[in-house]
Amino acid sequence: MDNLLVVRNLKVTDLRNQEEVIHGVSFELKKNSCLGIVGESGSGKSMTAKAILGLTNPWMHTEGAAKFSSEQGTLDLLQQEANTLRSIRGQRICMILQDAMSAFDPLAKIGSQMAETFIENKGLSRSEAMTMALIALKMVNMPDPEQVLKKYPHQLSGGMLQRCMVAIALAMKPDIIVADEPTTALDSINQRLVVEEFKLLRQQTGAALIFISHDLGVVQYLSDQLLVMRCGERVEYGEAKSIFQNPQHEYTKYLIDSRRELAQSFQKSMKRRAVSA
Numbered sequence: 001m002d003n004l005l006v007v008r009n010l011k012v013t014d015l016r017n018q019e020e021v022i023h024g025v026s027f028e029l030k031k032n033s034c035l036g037i038v039g040e041s042g043s044g045k046s047m048t049a050k051a052i053l054g055l056t057n058p059w060m061h062t063e064g065a066a067k068f069s070s071e072q073g074t075l076d077l078l079q080q081e082a083n084t085l086r087s088i089r090g091q092r093i094c095m096i097l098q099d100a101m102s103a104f105d106p107l108a109k110i111g112s113q114m115a116e117t118f119i120e121n122k123g124l125s126r127s128e129a130m131t132m133a134l135i136a137l138k139m140v141n142m143p144d145p146e147q148v149l150k151k152y153p154h155q156l157s158g159g160m161l162q163r164c165m166v167a168i169a170l171a172m173k174p175d176i177i178v179a180d181e182p183t184t185a186l187d188s189i190n191q192r193l194v195v196e197e198f199k200l201l202r203q204q205t206g207a208a209l210i211f212i213s214h215d216l217g218v219v220q221y222l223s224d225q226l227l228v229m230r231c232g233e234r235v236e237y238g239e240a241k242s243i244f245q246n247p248q249h250e251y252t253k254y255l256i257d258s259r260r261e262l263a264q265s266f267q268k269s270m271k272r273r274a275v276s277a
């Protein structure tokens with residue numbers, strides 16, 4: 001079982017105006033690997049991920065196949081009942097979103113929210129779940145984790161909240177983590193920290209990662225395979241290294257050229273960080 005997820009001919013249509021926004025996209029996610037999905041705003045990156053996970057609005061219709069293989073066998077995510085899909089999303093596939101603030105309830109403390117996730121999806125008692133939350137925060141090197149557990153979301157920075165989400169994923173040990181623009185809302189220091197946490201996440205959990213971003217520098221740093229999207233279509237797909245070295249499609253060349261300088265400065269700063277660490 002080499003592929004964890006095989007997506008075939010994924011189409012998403014807005015039923016309100018019959019407009020197709022994703023036009024038959026196919027790709028695979030291999031075990032222990034990172035698939036980067038890149039493309040400009042509106043190219044369909046988020047919609048592709050949401051469609052696979054059953055998180056589109058009710059007026060969006062999804063077709064195609066998204067075969068997810070786990071120890072329990074292979075099932076098509078697009079054919080599952082809402083309840084089954086919800087439990088797969090809680091346990092086997094974790095999502096990390098761009099806006100971490102919106103992922104947390106503003107009225108509950110971080111510790112109890114993290115614990116709630118572990119109680120629901122791992123069947124732990126409250127005290128076991130709180131212990132797990134603390135361990136998870138320590139694993140992402142969160143400063144002062146005991147205090148962080150007692151904070152409300154608005155008392156933490158975007159970067160810290162993002163790292164709380166990574167910590168939850170780390171503790172859940174899912175098969176797949178889908179991260180949708182997880183660094184976009186962050187400043188460059190927090191961006192680097194979060195990217196490093198993603199590396200850690202992969203190393204420690206062995207989870208496969210779908211990393212959606214318009215930042216080619218970050219994607220190049222993390223990805224093994226690359227899916228380039230434009231206007232809801234797949235324009236290029238394959239090994240990230242060879243695409244970055246020798247892009248075939250004009251659009252990929254354009255993306256790489258227009259981001260080359262930024263990508264290089266990002267790579268340099270990651271190397272500097274690695275040297276000084």
Ligand SMILES: Nc1ncnc2c1ncn2[C@@H]1O[C@H](COP(=O)(O)OP(=O)(O)OP(=O)(O)O)[C@@H](O)[C@H]1O
Pocket residue numbers: 014021039040041042043044045046047048057060214
């Ligand atoms: N809730 C929605 N209902 C209908 N159409 C939508 C909805 N959300 C997005 N779309 C459309 O789907 C297409 C793809 O959008 P999507 O958000 O997936 O792009 P993206 O590549 O993720 O962009 P960004 O980087 O800005 O998030 C766009 O044409 C967009 O207008």
